[in-house]
Amino acid sequence: MKKLVLFLVFGLLMAGTIRAQQTQYMVFDFIKVENDQIFDYIEFKDLMEKVYRQALNDKKIKGWDFWSLQSGADQSAFQYIMITYFDDPVEMMNGMDESAMIEYTKIAYPHLNDAQVANLFSNALAIRDTPMRLYMKEIVGTNDDFQMKPGVLASFDLMKAYEGKFDAYEKAEMEVFKPIHQSRIEQGLMGHWSFLRTALPLGSEAKSTHLTMNMYKDYMQFFNAQAYEDMSQTAEQQKKVTEGLNSRDQKWVYLATLENVVR
Structure with missing residues (x-):
């Protein structure tokens, strides 16, 4: 029994190490x-x-x-x-x-x-x-098997958290927006989503503090995602979405096509 407990603890530690290494x-x-x-x-x-x-x-x-x-x-x-x-x-x-x-x-x-x-x-x-040039760290991403290959689309959304709302904005992305994107992926409306924090440049004069990457396999999926409206959201969920949106300024959105990839 003691050996089994030790084995389970070791497994959890190794899993935590692997997750840390995957950042x-x-x-x-x-x-x-x-x-x-x-x-x-x-x-x-x-x-x-x-x-x-x-x-x-x-x-x-x-x-x-x-x-x-x-x-x-x-x-x-x-x-x-x-x-x-x-x-x-x-x-x-x-x-x-x-x-x-x-x-x-x-x-x-x-x-x-x-x-x-x-x-x-x-x-x-x-x-x-x-x-x-931006130096970024991925904070969280969706669970998916999206394949990066030439021709896929992405929107790179540069965000700047409002002063005093840095933590609130990150919490909103992780707890409110990630599940929304995960649901879209499961419905075939998106390929991948990830949320990144800017490592450099830093300071109040930095143009952005965060970035989200929204991946789509083609234009058909992209336009279907734009037309989709989730009618199942409760009033409480809509309130949390609004609060999340009000915690940051969406500085720029860049739509791009993948031309070359190395994996």
């Missing part, structure tokens, strides 16, 4: 490319997919996405969103410097010599700008 940390790079250099950058992002795949094989990252912006606050500011996934906040902050990326490029393209790789990167870096 995702993400770097969002909002990328701007001049219109006359779009085709050059398309070639570069395809090269980057091969580079980040080498980084995944080396366990430096957990994944990488490249999204093309369909709509947002100001599309002239940037046209793409690149997300790099990590399972450790230190690795997230360290990221991958240029020397590491060059080494992975050499592995992905063994036929290129050192000079060719260096020239490739210098030309690529010259055609793009990163006007905004």
